[in-house]
Amino acid sequence: MRAAVYDAPGLPLRIAEVPDPRPGPGQAVIRVSACGVCGSDLHATTAGADLARRGAVLGHEVTGEIVEIGPEPVGDWTVGDRVYAIPLGSCGRCPHCLLDRPEECPNQITFGALGPDEPDGAYAEYLTVSLSDLLPVPDGVGMEVAALCEPLATGLVCVRQASLDIGDRVLILGAGPIGLAATIWARFFGARRVAVSERVEHRRELAMRLGATDTIDASSGTDVAAQFAELTGAEPDAVIEAVGRPGMLNAAIAAVRPQGTVVTGGVCMEPDSFDHLLAYYKEPVIRTARVYTKAENQFILEMIAAGRIDPAPMISHRIGLDALPDAFEALRTPTDQCKVMVLP
Ligand SMILES: [Zn+2]
Ligand SMILES: [Zn+2]
Structure with missing residues (x-):
């Protein structure tokens, strides 16, 4: 698949062909519909901070469509479901995850490569996620707006x-x-x-x-x-x-x-x-302020679906994957951008 790869601080992201992700136990692979560019991705890749994992794929504000489900699935998911993925990635198999409280998972690893051990994120065509971190995108809510959930x-x-x-x-x-x-x-x-x-x-x-x-x-x-x-x-x-x-x-x-x-x-x-x-x-x-719960994310999607909040004006730009490296660098000295949404 194609992805935007982070090499090192000071270098722009690089569009490259990387191995297709495969779902492990309790996981799914989603085809990325939208992924927001987050300020923490910019912070983590500045020369002074240098927190992001080199050679990795960033991106953690993501919606997509399930294309493959791994062994030992949890929940009631099927291929084709439209989903929002909570990036505080849980294991999907411990008692907390099985009770649908992934925020309490002791094995939690946020996806999006903002730390040395974190798995790849969603500036890519596909992403591996735990099924326990997924929420359905309600009917009538667009995938870009749902990606603002994070x-x-x-x-x-x-x-x-x-x-x-x-x-x-x-x-x-x-x-x-x-x-x-x-x-x-x-x-x-x-x-x-x-x-x-x-x-x-x-x-x-x-x-x-x-x-x-x-x-x-x-x-x-x-x-x-x-x-x-x-x-x-x-x-x-x-x-x-x-x-x-x-x-x-x-x-x-x-x-x-x-x-x-x-x-x-x-x-x-x-x-x-x-x-x-x-x-x-x-x-x-x-x-x-850091950790949100799955219930809070569910609440947000419901409030969007019910029309009680309308966050859509936050999206200032929509770009394809190829435009991401330039757009990412431009965000380091922001002008009129707010939330830039990547549509791979
Ligand atoms: Zn973010
Ligand atoms: Zn867990």
Whole structure:
């Protein structure tokens, strides 16, 4: 099959012929319909980070069609089923997997090659996945939109970790896919105000389309906390950090109300410091956000199918596999892109 192979930091992805994947016990092979390009793929392949496995295939925001089912199948799947694959790959055979709670699997290995031991991902024509990680794509939901389930799940975890109360005011730092997904869910779960700070005008507009009540131009020199207070009449009860650069955690602590909640949704790839004295006085709850459950993913697909959320505007570009190496490099200095969807 054809795939985009990652060789080393500083080199663009390379389209190559690689061996066709075969399903092991409890696994299926899917023909990839859509795979979103994720910021973590960019982070992991920068020279400084160098986290991705060399010679591997990245990509973990994927929908596809089952083309082959391996031995010892679990669940009620057949060839031709349209599926979304949860990338927190489970073994499919332990008691947790057999009870349909793959997020508790002790043998979990995320696919998408973001670590030295992780299996290949979906910037390719085909992908091997555990049957226990699959969810059906509901009728009427397009495969591209269903592939947004992964960033939507990460945004949902951010909002879950923020433990919102009725009528809370929320500040979201950054309107990339995770910040936008968190915007959708903060609105969905009843925040009174959802203000999104972002430098890029086009992304601020997108935030408004997806449910933000206010936006703040975060260009240099802006006092985001002061602007938030001016717009909403109070400090934010929760701040969701979705940029992942040094200094952002401190900015979130500086903006949140005393004893409010800070969620680190953006992953900062280098050690970062914050003002302990400021945190000491404010006593914020600081929480990370990583693992979503299968039930949460199921919920997201249902909400899309029911028309209660519409994440489709997050997709800014649709490309074939051949265009991926160039598009991937272009995303390192983003301009008007949001979610780039690869349609192999
Ligand atoms: Zn992702
Ligand atoms: Zn398992």
